[in-house]
Amino acid sequence: MKKSVVITGVSTGIGFAAARELIGRGYHVFGSVRKEADGERVKAELGEAFTPLLFDVTDTAALPAAVAVVEAAVGENGIAGLVNNAGVAPLGPLMLTSLEEVRQAFEINVFGLLAVTQAFGPLLGATLGSKRPPGRIVNLSSISGGVAFPMITLYAMTKHAVEALSDGLRRELSIYGIDVIAIEPGVIKTPIWDKTGVATADTRFKDTDYAEAMAYYPTMEAKELKRAKPIKVVTDAICHALEAATPRTRYPLVGLWHIRKVIPNRLLDRLLIKGAGLKR
Helix, strand or coil, rough: CCCCCEEEECHHHHHHHHHHHHCCCCCCEEECCCCCCHHHHHHHHHCCCCEECCCCCCCHHHHHHHHHHHHHHHHCCCEECCCCCECCCCCCHHHHHCHHHHHHHHHHHHHHHHHHHHHHHHHHHHCCCCCCCCCCEEEEECHCCCCCCCCHHHHHHHHHHHHHHHHHHHHHHHHHHCCEEECCCECCHHHHCCCCCCCCCCCCCCCCCCCHHHHHHHHHHHHHHHHCEEHHHHHHHHHHHHHHCCCCCCEECCHHHHHHHHHHHHHHHHHHHHCCCCCC
8 A cells, every 4th residue: 555644735835846746756645725626726736646635724623524534545554744834934023013913823833733743643653552653744844943034033933833843742752653853944946935925015014113124025035036945955855754764853954054053143143134134
């Protein structure tokens, strides 16, 4: 029987690319989408080795039905992996971001990730005496899980939480033989750049102290996109995390991940402040 994996957020970007790559490697992929039309579209593109699961990671009431679909298909074989990919990348100065938006970002990027992991845990072998072989959990974090960049601080907060969640959960799930791996991409060429509330169309901060920095954001973004890595860098890391005999605990995909270890915080502050176009 084919190995199976569950991937959240497969309608576009990294999730879709990972699903396609894993299907090419012989897996059956169960992928979450929020809209039935997206599920049908992805199914048409990826074929019979893909099964759409209709749920939003924040809708815990919908999770049991999704788990039941997967369980009916895999039985005692369980799933080889869970790839927690779904997420959002909010943009804006933290002091002017509503607590409602903060809570929503955490609901998607952190609480939703944990809810999905808890729901699919038994299919990964997360019960003592389970006949299912232990699977692996791969969490899509970010360079922002190690470095908090100005104007995307909320995103960094959630990804720092994902880093802690991944480390702690890996240690706790060791009793089942389940490994938990975090992947930290930098700028990748994906549609997420079209979903950040891009500053050119975001007028919330035009009359605030951060107006100039927000106006500069598209310029900074354009510079970063010129250096963006192809999506294959991420899908290769996901596959290695799922298939290597001894995967790494984390996969930093950009050298900047290590910068906080080698330069003083105040110097890093100055570099990031200047890079974000912030002025006193």
